[in-house]
Amino acid sequence: MADNFPDLIDMRAVRSAIDGWFNGIVSSYGQALETAFLPVLRLLNGIEDFLLWVPWFVLIPVVALVSFAATRDWRMPIAVIVMLFLTGVLGLWQPAMATVALMLTATLFAIVIGIPVGILMSFSNRLQAVMLPVLDVMQTMPIFVYLIPFVMLFGPGKIPALLATIVFSVPPLVRLTNLGIREVNPEVIEAVTAFGATPMQKLFAAQLPLATPTIMAGINQTTMMALSMVVIASMIGAGGLGYEVLQGIQRLDVSRGLFAGLGIVFLAIIFDRLVQAYGKRVQKHLEAGNT
Amino acid sequence: MADPKIRIERVSKLFGPDPQAALPLLDTDASKAEIMEQTGSIVGLRNVDLDIAGGSIFVVMGLSGSGKSTLIRHINRLIEPTAGRILVDDTDVVSLSKAALRELRLHRVSMVFQNFGLLPNKTVIDNIALGLRFAGATNSRARDLAMEQVERVGLKGFEKQYPRQLSGGMQQRVGLARALATNAEILLMDEAFSALDPLIRHDMQSQLLELQADLKKTIVFITHDLDEALRIGDQIAILNDGSLSQCGTGEEILLHPADGYVKRFVRNVDRARVITVSAAARKMPTITCAEISIDKIARLLSAEDAQAVFIVDDEGQPTGAISATSVAHHTDDSYWRDPKHVLPVTRVSYDTILANALSDVAESEAPVAVVDERGRMIGAISRQSALEAMAGTNGPSNSAKC
Known part of the structure; x- marks a missing residue:
């Protein structure tokens, strides 16, 4: 191939070095890692099994009730009932539950990892300076690139899909947790300090509660990104609605792809509205803290 | 401190x-x-x-x-x-x-x-x-x-x-x-x-x-x-x-x-609300009842350029005042020894806020006497000195550091 940029370094050597290094990791730690992540897999399967164990005519009213509790409005539960019912009618109940399980597990891990990292970032300008470009890379790197190492480590299946989903969906939560804490009214922080709060007391009495609306926005974005990842994750054996879409593409089956796509849209709407409504309820106390 | x-x-x-x-x-x-x-x-x-x-x-x-x-x-x-x-x-x-x-x-x-x-x-x-x-x-x-x-x-x-x-x-x-x-x-x-x-x-x-x-x-x-x-x-x-x-x-x-x-x-x-009457008071000549004579009153008035001479008792408490304008009309010593002929005196305590003494100053014919806690005369406020104090035209400037 004619290439008008000169070969300054022999990239083949560099690449084979990287590949060799990673293959080394795979062969020496692959088995250990797989065992280590077994509990995660059990959790994921547990959630999925539970969602499928609960009869649809119980699950739909429960979600509707939760949505009513969050919004205090009758429109949201009706929309929830219609959308979930349609999902079932379209024959997508089982894959939808698999997708929900994957998304919930990924979001759960994203929260457990993302919020503490965001808190640490807000305390240290140096850590923030290091983390922001890392987060940029995590968000701009094409998602497929994550799949390669995870698949190599774990083989195709739910665990690499879950891990790739977490990596892809955690950055907004880290960012917004950091931002939320940094933007807390400095006078409140000063007041809390002046009354002798330890750093931990300051965090739990003032910073986290006041940053909650921003953190909730981060959780919302994380769930949405996790959901958008399911189609791609299905390529490495995560199953669920993404797999239906994938089959639609492979078999040029328009209706199959379209219905599965609709199912994803329904789930996205339900989760987005639920998290937002819950965030607003939390926010109520915080409005107009200072006049 | x-x-x-x-x-x-x-x-x-x-x-x-x-x-x-x-x-x-x-x-x-x-x-x-x-x-x-x-x-x-x-x-x-x-x-x-x-x-x-x-x-x-x-x-x-x-x-x-x-x-x-x-x-x-x-x-x-x-x-x-x-x-x-x-x-x-x-x-x-x-x-x-x-x-x-x-x-x-x-x-x-x-x-x-x-x-x-x-x-x-x-x-x-x-x-x-x-x-x-x-x-x-x-x-x-x-x-x-x-x-x-x-x-x-x-x-x-x-x-x-x-x-x-x-x-x-x-x-x-x-x-x-x-x-x-x-x-x-x-x-x-x-x-x-x-x-x-x-x-x-x-x-x-x-x-x-x-x-x-x-x-x-x-x-x-x-x-x-x-x-x-x-x-x-x-x-x-x-x-x-x-x-x-x-x-x-x-x-x-x-x-x-x-x-x-x-x-x-x-x-x-609004200075009147802050400063006390002592800051507005001027030194006024005083005289005891026994000392009253036209000569002495005239001397005191001209020496201190005062508007009035205050008559004080043995304790130093003011009992009356003779104003500079009226002293010229009666040159008889005994006339002024009669308490009926001297002006009555209004007294205010030295720590009174000036604003609270202003009505006394306005109503009293003689300057208002400023007295210490034992009733002894410290000075007096005339209408002029009250106005000067409120306008802030009195007193040299010096700083008091904490």
């Missing part, structure tokens, strides 16, 4: 990349702008010395950027000084360990903020209990103690509300109650009433004065409002570009402004 509660010793604060480098410049007469230009450091405070007496309200005043908020934050070390010492009850605040500093903030120094600094997600009662909770009190005990403060500041019935549901004045009462709840002896109030509208502010000042009469805290109060400073301050310190311009009682500052900056501050003040 025998034993100040808070002593600030040559405290300087510089903000910038290398504060220590700029420190020597503070002792020269380089201005704030020159120091900024030469070193890139912003002068926050410049060699400030202050002694703050226990149990009094000490007001620190200045325009924005004068360093007053920086100064108050040194007392509980929300800001670290670049140089100098801050002593609270002989504890050097600057050298305190983290744990000891926390103790100081929990139990000895509390603070009220301009924009209240309340936690919007906590109810009034939980906001007030904040300091107690930080100190490790159980929830129920902290609430009990906080409830006493709720009643003290007149918020009973509102304790379950959230700050946003309250008006500004009520929110600041929460701030005040929160500061009182820790039972700290020192209360720092940073422009505590500046965000409130004038009527509410006046009420809050009154409430603070009432509370202070009861509690006898050491209050350091920051304000940019001279009327507020004069109303509540036992002592007032005026800061200009981080340096102390003047420190003294309100009256001292009004009567003897130390420099042009202080003069600009005091120009528009």
Whole structure:
């Protein structure tokens, strides 16, 4: 191939070095890692099994009730009932539950990892300076690139899909947790300090509660990104609605792809509205803290 | 001042990349702008010395950027000084360990903020209990103690509300109650009433004065409002570009402004409400009843250029006055010895606020006699001297440093 940029370094050597290094990791730690992540897999399967164990005519009213509790409005539960019912009618109940399980597990891990990292970032300008470009890379790197190492480590299946989903969906939560804490009214922080709060007391009495609306926005974005990842994750054996879409593409089956796509849209709407409504309820106390 | 509660010793604060480098410049007469230009450091405070007496309200005043908020934050070390010492009850605040500093903030120094600094997600009662909770009190005990403060500041019935549901004045009462709840002896109030509208502010000042009469805290109060400073301050310190311009009682500052900056501050003040009658009084010649003679009266009047001669008894208490205009009509010594013919005298105590004596001055034919606590005559206020005092045209300028 004619290439008008000169070969300054022999990239083949560099690449084979990287590949060799990673293959080394795979062969020496692959088995250990797989065992280590077994509990995660059990959790994921547990959630999925539970969602499928609960009869649809119980699950739909429960979600509707939760949505009513969050919004205090009758429109949201009706929309929830219609959308979930349609999902079932379209024959997508089982894959939808698999997708929900994957998304919930990924979001759960994203929260457990993302919020503490965001808190640490807000305390240290140096850590923030290091983390922001890392987060940029995590968000701009094409998602497929994550799949390669995870698949190599774990083989195709739910665990690499879950891990790739977490990596892809955690950055907004880290960012917004950091931002939320940094933007807390400095006078409140000063007041809390002046009354002798330890750093931990300051965090739990003032910073986290006041940053909650921003953190909730981060959780919302994380769930949405996790959901958008399911189609791609299905390529490495995560199953669920993404797999239906994938089959639609492979078999040029328009209706199959379209219905599965609709199912994803329904789930996205339900989760987005639920998290937002819950965030607003939390926010109520915080409005107009200072006049 | 025998034993100040808070002593600030040559405290300087510089903000910038290398504060220590700029420190020597503070002792020269380089201005704030020159120091900024030469070193890139912003002068926050410049060699400030202050002694703050226990149990009094000490007001620190200045325009924005004068360093007053920086100064108050040194007392509980929300800001670290670049140089100098801050002593609270002989504890050097600057050298305190983290744990000891926390103790100081929990139990000895509390603070009220301009924009209240309340936690919007906590109810009034939980906001007030904040300091107690930080100190490790159980929830129920902290609430009990906080409830006493709720009643003290007149918020009973509102304790379950959230700050946003309250008006500004009520929110600041929460701030005040929160500061009182820790039972700290020192209360720092940073422009505590500046965000409130004038009527509410006046009420809050009154409430603070009432509370202070009861509690006898050491209050350091920051304000940019001279009327507020004069109303509540036992002592007032005026800061200009981080340096102390003047420190003294309100009256001292009004009567003897130390420099042009202080003069600009005091120009528009209603002086009659601040200064006492002694500041407006002039020395008047006195004479005992037995000494009365036309010659002597004429001599006294011309020698001291006075409007009247006051007749005093053996104790020095004024009993009557002979005015310069009337003495010419009767040249008979015995006429003036008759108490019926001399002018009656109105007496006011030396510590009366001038505004409260003005009606006496207006109604009395003779100047109003100013007397000390034993009724002895110190001087007298004529209509002219009262007007001069209110206009601020009397007295030489000298500064009183704290």
